[in-house]
Amino acid sequence: MAMVGACSLAAGCFGGTHIKPEERDIDVPMLDLAFQPAGAIVLDGLYESVDIQGDMALSWRKVYYLFSPNGSYTAAALGDGDAGPAFTTLTGTWKCEARGLSLDDAEPLPLEQAPGHLRLSAAGGSLVLAQRKLP
Amino acid sequence: MPGSVRCKAVAWGGDVAGTPVALPPGMTGKLLQVFGVLFVLALVGGSIAGFGVLKDRVKVVVGPDAAATGPDPIAELKDDVNVLAGDLTTLQQALGSNFEQLAAGIDERAGARHAELMGLQRDLAAVQKQLASLGQENAALRQQLAQLGKQLEALPAGGGMQVASAPGGAAALPAEPPPQPQPQATPAAVEPPPPTAPAEVADAPKKPDAAKPKGNFLFGGARFRCDEPHDYEIVPELSRVAFDAKSTLHDFTGVTQNVRGTFRIDFDDPQGAWTGSVRCDATTLKTGVDGRDSNMWEYLDTKNHPAIEFTLEKFEPAKDGVDVARQTAKGEVVGTMRIRGKQKSVRMPVQLEIDAQKRLIVKGEMPLSLPDYDVPVPSQLGVINMEKDVKVWISLRARVKAGGGK
Numbered sequence: 001m002a003m004v005g006a007c008s009l010a011a012g013c014f015g016g017t018h019i020k021p022e023e024r025d026i027d028v029p030m031l032d033l034a035f036q037p038a039g040a041i042v043l044d045g046l047y048e049s050v051d052i053q054g055d056m057a058l059s060w061r062k063v064y065y066l067f068s069p070n071g072s073y074t075a076a077a078l079g080d081g082d083a084g085p086a087f088t089t090l091t092g093t094w095k096c097e098a099r100g101l102s103l104d105d106a107e108p109l110p111l112e113q114a115p116g117h118l119r120l121s122a123a124g125g126s127l128v129l130a131q132r133k134l135p
Numbered sequence: 136m137p138g139s140v141r142c143k144a145v146a147w148g149g150d151v152a153g154t155p156v157a158l159p160p161g162m163t164g165k166l167l168q169v170f171g172v173l174f175v176l177a178l179v180g181g182s183i184a185g186f187g188v189l190k191d192r193v194k195v196v197v198g199p200d201a202a203a204t205g206p207d208p209i210a211e212l213k214d215d216v217n218v219l220a221g222d223l224t225t226l227q228q229a230l231g232s233n234f235e236q237l238a239a240g241i242d243e244r245a246g247a248r249h250a251e252l253m254g255l256q257r258d259l260a261a262v263q264k265q266l267a268s269l270g271q272e273n274a275a276l277r278q279q280l281a282q283l284g285k286q287l288e289a290l291p292a293g294g295g296m297q298v299a300s301a302p303g304g305a306a307a308l309p310a311e312p313p314p315q316p317q318p319q320a321t322p323a324a325v326e327p328p329p330p331t332a333p334a335e336v337a338d339a340p341k342k343p344d345a346a347k348p349k350g351n352f353l354f355g356g357a358r359f360r361c362d363e364p365h366d367y368e369i370v371p372e373l374s375r376v377a378f379d380a381k382s383t384l385h386d387f388t389g390v391t392q393n394v395r396g397t398f399r400i401d402f403d404d405p406q407g408a409w410t411g412s413v414r415c416d417a418t419t420l421k422t423g424v425d426g427r428d429s430n431m432w433e434y435l436d437t438k439n440h441p442a443i444e445f446t447l448e449k450f451e452p453a454k455d456g457v458d459v460a461r462q463t464a465k466g467e468v469v470g471t472m473r474i475r476g477k478q479k480s481v482r483m484p485v486q487l488e489i490d491a492q493k494r495l496i497v498k499g500e501m502p503l504s505l506p507d508y509d510v511p512v513p514s515q516l517g518v519i520n521m522e523k524d525v526k527v528w529i530s531l532r533a534r535v536k537a538g539g540g541k
Contacts, residue, residue, distance in 0.1 A: 018379040019388045024498070024530045026373045026392070028490075055359050056352065057492040058535050063352050077352045080536065090352070109353060122353035 031128060035112035035119050040096045043067035047118060047129035054125015061085065063127060066134075067094060073103070267460040274358045359493045359535065361462045362403030367495045367533035369396045369413065374531040376415040376443075378503070382513070382521040389431060393419040398447065398533060400487070400495065402459050405452040405466065413445045413531070417474075434511050436475050444473045445481075462489035468499070474508040483529075493535060500528035 031051055049063040062078040074091045092104040100108035101120060112119040118129045359365075377390035398411030417437045422428055435443075452466035464487040472481045485499030505512050505523050513521040 017388075018386050019377065019390065021528075024375060024377070024528060026375060026530065026532070028373065028532075051492075053491040053493075055493065057494075058359050060352055075352065088352075120353060124353055124358075127353060 031117075033114035033117055033128075035114045035117075038096065038101075038111040038113040038118065039098055041111075041113065042069055043073075043094060043096060043101075043118075044069045046132045046134050048132050049127055050117075050130045051128040052125065053127075054122075056122070056125040056127060063129070065129060071095060264460060271360065271362075274360060277358070359489075361489050362401070362459045364399060364401035364404070365495075366536040367398045367400060367411075368536045369394055369531055369533045370494065371395065373494075374529075374533075376413070376529050376531075377527070378420075379526040379528070380521055381525075383519050387422050387424075387427070389420045389422045389428075391415050391417075391419040391421065394531065396531075396533075397536065398495070398497075400450075402457055402462065402464055405450055405457045405464060409447060409450040409468075411447040413447075413529070414442050415444075417441055417443050430513065434513060440474070440476045442473075446471045446473075451482075463487065472503070472508075475510055477508040479507055483527075485529075490532070495531075495533040495535075497529060497531040497533070500526055503527045 044067055047065045047067070049060070052060055052063065060077045060079050063075065064077070065073055065075045067073045071093050072091070073094045074089070076087050076089045078085055078087055095102045095105075095108075096111065097108050099110075101111040102108040110121045112121075116131045118131075120127045120129070371392055371394050374394045375390055375392055376394050377388055379386065379388050393416040394413060395415075396411060396413035398409070400409055400411070401407055417435050418432055418441055420428070420431060420435075422431065447468055447470045449469050450464075450466055451469060452464060456465040458464070465485065467482045467484050469480070469482050472479055481501060481503075483499045483501040485497055488496050490496055503525050505525065512523045
């Protein structure tokens with residue numbers, strides 16, 4: 001037993017070191033995307049949130065939008081409730097203008113795009129959506 | 136015989152032998168004169184002839200003697216060089232002084248710019264503080280507005296207000312349109328949620344404005360203020376609990392991401408009731424070497440005590456350690472550590488901050504002595520020994536729990 005223990009301790013001599021303080025954190029992948037104003041683009045397809053910042057992050061863990069080129073959308077968001085996580089769904093209309101994306105005729109929100117991504121900004125934070133293929 | 140001349144006459148085609156001839160008196164002198172004249176004539180003629188022949192071949196140049204009358208070129212050259220050297224020295228001095236003036240000017244402007252920049256930074260900090268306080272006032276006003284809106288809506292219906300909220304509850308936006316006509320809502324297509332009691336909504340001022348549906352998920356929602364109490368729940372995928380150990384042979388780290396726990400934290404009341412607990416599964420601690428891991432679990436008696444727990448009792452902030460505007464805090468957490476069934480009071484210096492996703496980040500480390508928890512210190516053959524003191528460290532991320540702040 002002592003030999004086994006000694007061997008096990010000795011085995012550790014082949015490569016043993018502490019994790020450096022600067023490597024202790026779990027890396028949160030940062031999006032390295034160059035966003036540009038989207039302008040009056042046509043939205044089409046499924047988008048999944050990959051980054052939620054600001055107060056919106058308190059409410060939503062995940063957000064999905066499915067845009068149709070005819071100007072309608074359906075969306076779902078996973079939030080936290082008293083009974084645990086639950087989805088909230090929405091449907092409505094969208095319109096893309098030079099000023100941004102107007103959902104249900106509301107004030108346009110600044111909309112930016114990068115390859116395969118959209119970013120919506122509001123006072124409550126920002127939402128980065130990545131385009132996905134419909135399963 | 137005087138006056139006689141022996142001559143030899145040679146004629147063409149013959150030879151006349153010379154015989155002495157007697158000359159009359161005075162003839163010799165005349166002959167000499169004739170010969171002299173002929174000689175001179177010949178000389179002159181020869182000169183003329185020679186001149187005629189050579190006149191085109193010989194060129195005679197008559198000029199002044201320069202060496203005797205002009206200046207010494209070498210001396211002139213020396214003078215020129217000296218003059219040039221003098222000019223160069225003057226130019227060098229002038230340039231040097233100009234560069235000094237230029238450098239002084241640049242330093243002066245840099246100093247002025249630096250002062251301006253410092254002033255701008257101070258102004259910016261002041262503006263940021265004002266923005267932070269305005270943001271807080273804005274949030275408070277929004278809450279009051281939301282409450283007023285609910286009260287107004289309650290008036291026409293006579294008090295039977297239905298608050299449309301999603302099954303998600305506190306932080307979710309409503310999916311069902313309110314009784315009032317909302318042009319942007321599509322009632323037929325929206326999932327009708329169960330109504331919640333108005334009292335519940337009134338008790339949770341940080342819940343979103345549930346009275347009116349919005350066209351997207353970006354509006355409404357909870358507003359985060361770190362100067363209010365919040366409940367946070369650890370996100371295991373983004374968290375680690377570990378220890379650094381040293382032995383005779385090498386150093387190693389044992390780490391696990393199997394971490395659970397919740398905190399209740401209020402940045403505005405750092406010396407208030409901060410509570411919480413962190414629990415990690417000791418059987419998931421890994422050092423990278425299987426044999427060492429199994430020994431470690433044995434020493435920790437994980438069969439009987441599978442968890443390592445820390446219970447938070449209070450937070451002691453460092454001097455000026457809490458910055459509500461920056462949403463950061465540093466100080467010491469005081470609590471109880473439980474390992475291998477043994478409990479001990481501990482203090483851990485920690486740093487806290489809120490990230491862009493409104494998650495709480497907690498980092499800290501502290502020394503821990505294994506014998507304090509009756510953990511045997513590994514030692515093999517008295518040769519390979521592990522040090523009894525280890526360093527425990529944490530890197531945690533926790534998200535706000537819904538319904539927190541009550």
